[in-house]
Amino acid sequence: MKIKVLGTAAAEGVPAMFCNCENCTLARELKGKNFRARTQNLIDGDLLVDFNEDTYLNGQRFGIDLSAVKHILITHAHEDHLSCYGFDCINAAVNRTVEKVNLLGGEYILEELIRVREKSTKGLLESGKLNFIPLEKFKTTVVGEYSITPMQANHAGGKAFVYIIEKAGKSMLYCLDTGKLPEEDFEFMKTLKKPFDFVLIDCTYGRVPADKYGGHLSLYDGANQIKLMKETGAVTDKTRVMVTHFAHWHIPSHQAMEEMASEFNFEVAYDGAEIEF
Numbered sequence: 001m002k003i004k005v006l007g008t009a010a011a012e013g014v015p016a017m018f019c020n021c022e023n024c025t026l027a028r029e030l031k032g033k034n035f036r037a038r039t040q041n042l043i044d045g046d047l048l049v050d051f052n053e054d055t056y057l058n059g060q061r062f063g064i065d066l067s068a069v070k071h072i073l074i075t076h077a078h079e080d081h082l083s084c085y086g087f088d089c090i091n092a093a094v095n096r097t098v099e100k101v102n103l104l105g106g107e108y109i110l111e112e113l114i115r116v117r118e119k120s121t122k123g124l125l126e127s128g129k130l131n132f133i134p135l136e137k138f139k140t141t142v143v144g145e146y147s148i149t150p151m152q153a154n155h156a157g158g159k160a161f162v163y164i165i166e167k168a169g170k171s172m173l174y175c176l177d178t179g180k181l182p183e184e185d186f187e188f189m190k191t192l193k194k195p196f197d198f199v200l201i202d203c204t205y206g207r208v209p210a211d212k213y214g215g216h217l218s219l220y221d222g223a224n225q226i227k228l229m230k231e232t233g234a235v236t237d238k239t240r241v242m243v244t245h246f247a248h249w250h251i252p253s254h255q256a257m258e259e260m261a262s263e264f265n266f267e268v269a270y271d272g273a274e275i276e277f
Contacts, residue, residue, distance in 0.1 A: 001170045001198075002044055005273040006058040007037035010204050010216075010247040011080035013054075023248050033254040033270040038080045039176060039245045041200070043165065046070040046098075047146060049174060050081040056089075062272060067096040071143055074105035075153065075177055076160035077112040084116035090129050091120060102143055104133045106150070108159045135161065138188050151185040153178035155215045164196075170277060172198040173234070176245050179215050181225060189234035196239050197277045200269070201225065203243035206250035207260065218250075219243065223264045240277060244269035 008014075014036035015024030027034040037054040048055075048069045059066045074082050090101065103109070110132050113121045124130035135141055140149040146167050153160035155177045162181070163174040173196045175181075204216035217225065222243060229235035243257075243266050251257055258268045 001165075001167050001172065001277060003172075003198075003200075003275040004042040004045075004062065004064070005244070005269050005271060005275070006040040006042055006062065006064075007052070007054055008244045008246060008269045008271055009036035009038050010245055011038060011078070012248055013038055014246060014248045014251065016248040019248060021249055023250075023252055026253055027248075030253055035271065036246060037271055041174075042069075044145075044167070046144070047165075048072045049163075050075055051083055051086055052080050053083045053086070055083065055086055065097055067093060068098055069101060070098050071102045071104060071146065073148065073163065073165075074103070074109045075162070075174070076106075076156045077108055078156060078177070081177065082109065082112060084113050084121075087113065087124060087130065088117065088120050090124060091127075100128055100131055102131050102133055104135055104141070104143065104148065106159060106161060107134050110134070137161070151188060152182050154180055154182060164192075170197050172196055172200065172277070173229075175199060175201045175225070177216065178202055179210055179217065180221060181228075186228055186232050189229060189232040192232075192234050195234055195236045196229075198275065199226065199229070199235060199239060199241045201241060201243055202245050203261075203266075204245050204247045204250065206246070206252075206257070208250050216245070216247075219260060219264060219266070222266070226264075240267065240275075241265070242267040242269050242275065 015027040038052045041049045135150045149164040150161035153162045165172050201222045202217040205218035210218050210221040261268045
C-alpha cells in the first residue's frame with residue numbers, strides 16, 4: 001500500500017487561523033514541513049480517508065485527480081473530518097474518472113450528511129453517484145480491493161471509529177482522533193491473524209499528557225498504546241509507526257517533533273509525505 005499524506009494538523013491547522021502563538025509564528029517563519037493542513041490521507045490513489053474543508057486545496061497542491069477516488073472512508077462527523085457541503089461538488093462535476101463514489105462510515109455519517117444537506121445528499125444517493133456503505137464495529141467489509149474493519153475510537157461521544165485497512169496481504173491501523181482505546185479493541189486485536197505492517201496514530205497533544213484534555217493522544221500515550229498492541233501481537237518491532245494529527249499549541253517545529261518522536265522510534269508525518277509498505 002502507498003499512502004499520500006495530504007494533511008497532518010488538528011482542526012485549527014498549523015499555523016492556525018487568527019493565531020500568533022509561538023508555534024504558529026515559528027511555522028510561518030520556517031514554512032515547508034511546518035505548514036500543516038487538516039488531517040487527511042489518500043491510499044493507493046483511490047481510497048480517501050476523511051473529507052474536510054482542505055480537500056480542494058489538497059487536490060490542487062499535490063496534483064491529485066479527486067475524480068479518480070473510488071472510496072471515501074470517514075472516521076467521524078466532526079467538521080474537520082466530514083465537510084458535508086463538499087459532497088455537493090460531486091453533483092456539479094462532469095467527465096469524472098470514476099462515476100460512483102463509495103462513502104463508508106458509521107450510520108451517524110449518513111445521518112449528519114442528511115441533517116446538514118438533506119436535499120443534495122438524497123439526490124446523490126438516488127442518482128447513484130454516491131453509494132453509502134454502513135460499517136459496524138469489528139465487522140469486516142470488503143469494498144473493491146480493500147478489507148476494512150472498524151474498531152471503537154475514544155472520541156466524539158463514541159461516534160467514531162479507528163480502522164484496520166487491508167489490501168494485497170498488507171495491513172495498517174488508522175488510529176486517529178481517539179484517546180486511549182477501549183479494552184474491547186485490544187481483545188479484538190488478539191484475534192488478528194497477522195500483525196500490522198504500519199500504524200498511523202494520533203499525536204494531537206505532543207508532549208502534554210492526554211488525560212489533561214481527553215479524546216486524543218500525546219507521544220507518551222501513543223507509546224503506551226503501541227506497547228499494549230505489542231502485547232496482543234498486533235504490533236511487532238517490524239511494524240512502522242508514524243504520528244500525525246498535530247494541534248498547533250502543542251507542536252513545535254517539524255524538526256523538533258522528529259527529535260522528540262525518535263525517543264519512541266516513531267516517524268513524524270508531514271503534508272506531502274509518501275509512505276509505502
